[in-house]
Amino acid sequence: MIKIALPTGRVQKDAIKVLKSAGVPTNNLEKASRELSIDEGDFRFFLAKPMDVPLYVYYGTTDLALAGSDVLMEVSVNLLELADTGLGRCRLVVAGPWSLKSRFDGHEKELMWLRVATKYPNIAERHFASKGVRVEIIKLHGSVELAPQLNIADCIVDITQTGKTLEANDLIVLEEVCPVSLKLVSRRYGSASYWRECLNITEGIKNQVRRYKDV
Amino acid sequence: MKLTPRGCRNVGGDVAMVAEDLRKDFMDTFIPYGYKPFWPAGLQLLEAITAKVNANLQNRLVVTNSFHGEPCALRADITLGVVDYCASHFEAHERPLRLCYTERIYRRPKSPDKNMERLQMGAELIGWEGEGADVELIGLLLAYLNKLNCPKIGIALGDVSLIQRAIKYLPRAYAMSLLGCLEEGKMDEYARIARDLPPSPLSIFFEELPWLKGNAEILYRASRLLKGVEEAIEPLKSIYAELVKMGYGDCIVIDLSLVRELDYYSGPIFDVYFEDTGIPIGGGGRYDTLLERHGMLGQAVGFALDLEVLALNTVKPAAEAQKILLWAQGSQPASVLACAKEITSLGYCVEIMWRERAPEVSELARKRGCNLLLDLNKKSITDLVSGDETFLDDFLGGDIYD
Helix, strand or coil: CEEEEEECCCCHHHHHHHHHHCCCCCHHHHHCCCCCEEEECCEEEEEECHHHHHHHHHCCCCCEEEEEHHHHHHHCCCCEEEEECCCCCEEEEEEECHHHHHHHHCCHHHHCCCEEEECCHHHHHHHHHCCCCCCEEEECCCCHHHCCCCCCCCEEEEEECCCHHHHHCCCEEEEEEEEECEEEEECCCCCHHHHHHHHHHHHHHHHHHHHHHHC | CCCCCCCCCCCCHHHHHHHHHHHHHHHHHHHHHCCEECCCCCEEEHHHHHHHCCHHHHCCCCEEECCCCCEEEECCCHHHHHHHHHHHHCCHHHCCEEEEEEEEEECCCCCCCCCCEEEEEEEEEEECCCHHHHHHHHHHHHHHHHHCCCCCEEEEEEEHHHHHHHHHHCCHHHHHHHHHHHHHCEHHHHHHHHHCCCCCCCHHHHHHHHHCEECCHHHHHHHHHCCCCHHHHHHHHHHHHHHHHCCCHHHEEEECCCCCCCCCCCCEEEEEEECCCCCEEEEEEECHHHHHHCCCCCEEEEEEEEHHHHHHCCCCCCCCCCEEEEECCCCCHHHHHHHHHHHHHCCCEEEEECCCCCCCHHHHHHHCCCCEEEECCCCEEEECCCCCEEEHHHHHCCCCCC
């Protein structure tokens, strides 16, 4: 039986779509309402919080997982990223009020000790550290866009797809951190049969990605 | 008041007990084959380490000072200590040198791990022994691991020298990008770079490399793809063939995409893991380059296992020696200890309770895992399961202790 972890929330539908297109049976998964463990054919699926998904594979609970590249960067565990599904695309950005723009356009020293609210403390820390800038990270679990308005932070590091939520909260993109998409990940080690299964699913996903590109 | 800092732990109980059994078994496996126990120094000079290990390990050093103020790091790698010891204590003609050890290493943990201390056990073989040395070490390692009551073991076997030879066909920038992707596990990024490689006889090899994992057929596939450097696969083929002859084919997975610290390792390498979960237990391989950096010529191969991971996944043997709680009740210590000695010589484990008063002594004995209670005042032994009582002299076969 092949065990696959999937993220709940924003990209859950994309994750199911990817598996379906790769030939994995997903009828029960599509119908599932509150179940977190769903069996179908030779597959068992686990639905988990996005940040927990990489750990399911790392600790050997599941064989494979679909996880956002933002989560993979944040959790930063030793896994193999087998394929980029091309779905769930968005951007990880530094965003803040217009008044901060001149500081971001200027010398890095202008950014010293900024208060940065984020769900991604590790990525934010690394991003600013790569510029030689030390900032104060404020870890929030949601509604990060509110933080500058409420004077909890000067700016935020978060994902944005269309930019509408940022706009609605009077924020603009100050810097791009990296693009984000949904990836298929496996553990580092496994038997010969494990790798054959991984290859089949990876090829199925890659073929589908090629088809999307051709359309 | 809490004594242990974050990243450190005191470990006792069953885990420590199982780990001690594993350590003993490990030494008993290797010492009869000429491996000598070795204690590496606890501190290593920072200047010497940074010259010999890659940036990845340098970033994980736990830095401190020696008593004399020398900048040092807590021992981060035992192999460095082995090479230093061999370079300073032995001449070339005294090889092959075989060493084995169980020691702690200290590194900044990698996410999601929180511990900076790891208890490692390993073995090293330094000489000019060719592939025989690789087979000896992996063979002994598998013989040891297969004896344990733990989940099925797998070994991923690769060869960094093969990759080192193949990447010479590529422009440096491409080679470094591909190696970086392999090390970081970014296979999607690797595939993107491999598609755009400038034409070379090894283009298909590079395209397929991340998926060259599996059984013997991978070696034959690689032979066909390694156009112009076909012989580079031969050492791995021969090591694999020998291990199969020894009956270990079932647990070996050829993984040609396995790369690890190319500035440290220089030939066949391997990683050990639990097959069902992929949880890594350790790894090793050839490190001739490291030897060279110590001014030594020759060949070196070694491995290290994480003793704690192994202990946490190993079931304690059920057939343990029976435990007796010996209640001394004010008897003379010398005679109590003589009695305990007599009992242990019969194959029992003895725990002595010196206190004179002990209410609920049977319950206390049960809680400590003892199924027999020896009351030295009554000179009798009670079976706590059946309730049967035996006189001590009958139990020992004649002698009475007072």
